[in-house]
Amino acid sequence: MEVIEPDRAFIVRCVIDFNQQPVDWERDISAAFACLGQMQTPHRWNRAGTPALGAWLVAVRDHLENRQPIDLTRDMPPGVTRKPVAEGQLSRIRANTCRYCCCATEETVIAIHKGTQDYKFKCYALAKTVGGRFSSIEEIEGKAVFSFIGKYEKAGTKQQRLKEIIRFAGDCMTAVNISLPATTLRGELANIQDNTRNPLAAKAANAYLADPTSSTTAEFLSALKTIDEIKITRADLFSRVTGILRKHVLHPQLTLGQIAEKYHAEFRYKGRPSGRRKLIGTTLLVKGLEFDHAIVLDADSLSRKELYVAITRGAKSLTIISSFPVLNPYD
Secondary structure (H helix, E strand, O other), rough: OOOOOOHHHHHHHHHHHHOOOOHHHHHOOOOOOOOHHHHHHHHHHHHHOOOHHHHHHHHHHHHHHHOOOOEOOOOOOOEEEEOOOOOOOOHHHHHHHHHHHOOOOOOOOEEEEOOOOOOOHHHHHHHOOOOOEEEEEEOOOOOHHHHHHHHHHHHOOHHHHHOOOOOOOHHHHHOOHHHHHHHOOOOOOOOOOOOOOOHHHHHHHHHHOOOOOHHHHHHHHHHOOOOOOOOOHHHHHEEEEEEEHHHHHOOOOOOHHHHHHHHHHHHHHHHHOOOOOEEEEEEEHHHHEEEEEEEEOOOOHHHHHHHHHHHHOOEEEEEEEEOEEEEOOOO
């Protein structure tokens, strides 16, 4: 994936400001360095065949820099759509916009939330609401990975560990609890009969209880993936944990926690794999990433910098969900 073009000083401020205000741009940068020019040509959009969208974004960027409102009722180019929201309908509009998002098979889509902690959980919830059509992006630090590993290692018995595995699966997938026998959910051996719910997954859980290893854990999680009703909503998280389990199989002399640390060190170096083509993430997690289509899930909630990051992710189309036809983002 190519690096996003340096789009004037405004985008540089967006990239370096992680809500910690490490520098004052005007005092520390502009006052000390001469401006060598400003980029005005939206090359990425020109290459994508959407020059009008690129030109509109240049104009919007200027409005944002000058703290001017963004009017979504006029001069909208092809490829930009506003989804109006009536009172109390925001969640439904978000879900339906993602659920019925249509694009070519090879194209990519990003749905974007605000970059605060509570909105990370909204990303997870929305991915489940739309039945796994979108998968949420995880933070590089892997807090959820290490949280699961810690709980798993602290569990005192294999029954408790199986329940932790099932809880983890429920965090990453839809319909886990309704797809397994009640005995399996309790961490107990299931009596496999003709009417047993999803017997292959139940057998994999029994195999784990008989031999609680990283190998049987990975096999149980893989068995869950084969169930029609189950859809993965946090593919990034699921992939990291199964990768750790496979690595532990190769290095059983180490603890699972030690393997997780090694795996994550490599993960940071290699970077996040592209994986799914339809993703949900926060503005903080999608900075610098490029997609064919972008959906801004709640434009009214975004600051100037967050709004700029969100609207410049998609090269071919942009959908803006907003209660107000004129946006007045805060600083």
